[in-house]
Amino acid sequence: MGQAAPRYDLLLVGTGFASTFFLREFLRRSGPRARVLVLERGERFTHAEYLERRGELDRNAAETVTIRPGEKPWGFFLGFGGGSNCWWANTPRMIPADFEIRSRFGVGQDWPIGYADLEPYYCEVEDALRISGPGDHALCPRSRPYPEAPHVMSDPDRVLQRAYPGEFFAMPSARARTATAHRPACCGNGTCQTCPIDAKYTVLNEATDLYADPRVTLRLGATVDAVDFEGGRATGVAFRQGGREERARGDLIALGANAIFNAHILLRSGLPLPALGRGLVEQVGTYAVAYLRGVNNFQGSTSRCGHGYMLHRDADRSRRAAGLILTHNTMDVSGLRMTRGKWRQILGLTVVYEDLRDEANRVDLDPANPERPLLIHPRRSAYADRGINNVERDLGEVLSGLPVESFEVSRVPKPSEVHIIGTTVMGTDPATSVVDRNLVCHGTQNLLALGSGAFPTAAPANPTLTLSALTLWAADRVLPGPRLVPA
Numbered sequence: 432m433g434q435a436a437p438r439y440d441l442l443l444v445g446t447g448f449a450s451t452f453f454l455r456e457f458l459r460r461s462g463p464r465a466r467v468l469v470l471e472r473g474e475r476f477t478h479a480e481y482l483e484r485r486g487e488l489d490r491n492a493a494e495t496v497t498i499r500p501g502e503k504p505w506g507f508f509l510g511f512g513g514g515s516n517c518w519w520a521n522t523p524r525m526i527p528a529d530f531e532i533r534s535r536f537g538v539g540q541d542w543p544i545g546y547a548d549l550e551p552y553y554c555e556v557e558d559a560l561r562i563s564g565p566g567d568h569a570l571c572p573r574s575r576p577y578p579e580a581p582h583v584m585s586d587p588d589r590v591l592q593r594a595y596p597g598e599f600f601a602m603p604s605a606r607a608r609t610a611t612a613h614r615p616a617c618c619g620n621g622t623c624q625t626c627p628i629d630a631k632y633t634v635l636n637e638a639t640d641l642y643a644d645p646r647v648t649l650r651l652g653a654t655v656d657a658v659d660f661e662g663g664r665a666t667g668v669a670f671r672q673g674g675r676e677e678r679a680r681g682d683l684i685a686l687g688a689n690a691i692f693n694a695h696i697l698l699r700s701g702l703p704l705p706a707l708g709r710g711l712v713e714q715v716g717t718y719a720v721a722y723l724r725g726v727n728n729f730q731g732s733t734s735r736c737g738h739g740y741m742l743h744r745d746a747d748r749s750r751r752a753a754g755l756i757l758t759h760n761t762m763d764v765s766g767l768r769m770t771r772g773k774w775r776q777i778l779g780l781t782v783v784y785e786d787l788r789d790e791a792n793r794v795d796l797d798p799a800n801p802e803r804p805l806l807i808h809p810r811r812s813a814y815a816d817r818g819i820n821n822v823e824r825d826l827g828e829v830l831s832g833l834p835v836e837s838f839e840v841s842r843v844p845k846p847s848e849v850h851i852i853g854t855t856v857m858g859t860d861p862a863t864s865v866v867d868r869n870l871v872c873h874g875t876q877n878l879l880a881l882g883s884g885a886f887p888t889a890a891p892a893n894p895t896l897t898l899s900a901l902t903l904w905a906a907d908r909v910l911p912g913p914r915l916v917p918a
């Protein structure tokens with residue numbers, strides 16, 4: 432007779448943001464005898480190894496999915512810490528209207544939870560990530576201040592803030608404003624994906640202790656293929672490590688493998704939910720460069736010091752996608768201005784537009800190789816197109832608030848915003864959604880799909896702060912023991 436699969440209180444898949452926040456909450460509430468198995472398909476790299484090998488690791492990750500010729504790419508990192516290794520560390524909140532675009536503007540879908548529900552959890556994540564952010568963000572009411580003061584703005588940011596009071600603010604960021612116990616302060620060199628001094632939050636530099644807890648068994652290089660079910664309950668997972676197929680049993684199973692791989696695992700498990708994998712979406716962004724008159728750039732203390740909501744106004748939102756404006760305190764888009772005496776009179780900008788879920792865009796099983804997700808994304812919404820197609824005119828109006836000689840907008844949108852959203856969408860109806868508002872898969876009581884796959888919309892704000900807050904919200908509702916935020 433074969434050996435019975437080992438049993439754990441929690442089986443956790445992945446070691447990115449979602450898994451790390453869920454693990455934190457599970458361990459905080461559990462006694463010394465609790466047993467957790469964490470299965471991570473990638474390896475653990477030191478910061479130095481990551482810097483050296485990033486190109487190769489990115490290529491390896493891209494080779495794990497199938498994309499049809501001509502369709503858009505998606506960005507993610509496979510390895511201990513997931514996307515925290517390569518993220519840029521911009522952490523704006525979604526604004527209250529972003530959760531209610533159907534009822535306020537008649538487009539997209541409302542979220543089954545609102546800004547007020549998530550607000551205390553936003554604060555918890557901001558504290559854990561030591562976010563530096565503004566004290567005056569009128570669009571995102573706060574119950575407590577950011578743990579760190581805002582980064583220093585550039586001079587163009589200050590002019591924009593004066594021109595657009597209540598709409599332009601310092602960019603919240605997990606690039607350390609002041610040194611933490613594990614990270615030096617950001618030096619503003621503008622290569623955040625591969626931060627050379629390890630100043631941005633990563634799971635590796637701030638949360639490794641969780642995975643070293645004696646209650647946790649971490650298995651690296653262990654790829655989860657599917658979840659096992661018995662009588663409507665998830666009972667365990669099937670995984671591969673070092674060429675061997677294994678199984679583990681668990682009372683609670685949480686998938687934190689991101690919106691591509693969570694959907695892929697659940698599709699391979701045969702979870703009978705018609706919405707599963709559907710609605711793959713992300714924002715669409717474009718670059719612009721403004722040639723300034725008499726204002727120098729690059730005095731800020733980090734790469735992105737400002738963000739503005741001037742293309743995010745309620746009055747326009749039933750017609751076209753909202754756009755979030757990010758200002759660059761670095762030369763990555765603009766370079767220096769090639770005019771004697773005006774070298775620094777230049778400002779790079781990104782405008783990031785929201786998009787809507789569309790059933791035609793989806794994660795599926797690659798028929799040629801079921802071990803690979805097939806990412807199908809033939810189109811973005813007409814709503815997003817109406818935003819991005821008018822960016823030149825709209826941005827022209829916004830930039831009238833700055834002394835600008837001229838500006839130019841990139842003709843082609845960025846290929847990807849490197850965010851992955853919408854494939855295990857939240858809702859109440861199993862016919863149209865995959866998880867409930869607590870991220871529990873419909874038809875199961877003990878299987879969670881964490882992360883931005885649950886988002887019903889792709890608001891302009893970068894998603895990671897929100898998906899982390901949503902994880903804590905779910906943990907407070909699903910796990911027994913003392914809540915983080917009292918009911």
Ligand SMILES: Cc1cc2nc3c(=O)[nH]c(=O)nc-3n(C[C@H](O)[C@H](O)[C@H](O)COP(=O)(O)OP(=O)(O)OC[C@H]3O[C@@H](n4cnc5c(N)ncnc54)[C@H](O)[C@@H]3O)c2cc1C
Pocket residue numbers: 444445446447448449450470471472473506507508509510511512513514515517518519520521522624653654655656687688689690692696849850851881882883893894895896898
């Ligand atoms: C270049 C870049 C820049 C970014 N910048 C920002 C930013 O500035 N702000 C922002 O908000 N977001 C940013 N993002 C997005 C951010 O990285 C993601 O939103 C975030 O990492 C998602 O967190 P997650 O925990 O859901 O998944 P991930 O961080 O993707 O973690 C998933 C984990 O699961 C593991 N895994 C996958 N499949 C399996 C399997 N079958 N079995 C076992 N393990 C598995 C992976 O190896 C990984 O460790 C950026 C992304 C990229 C690529």
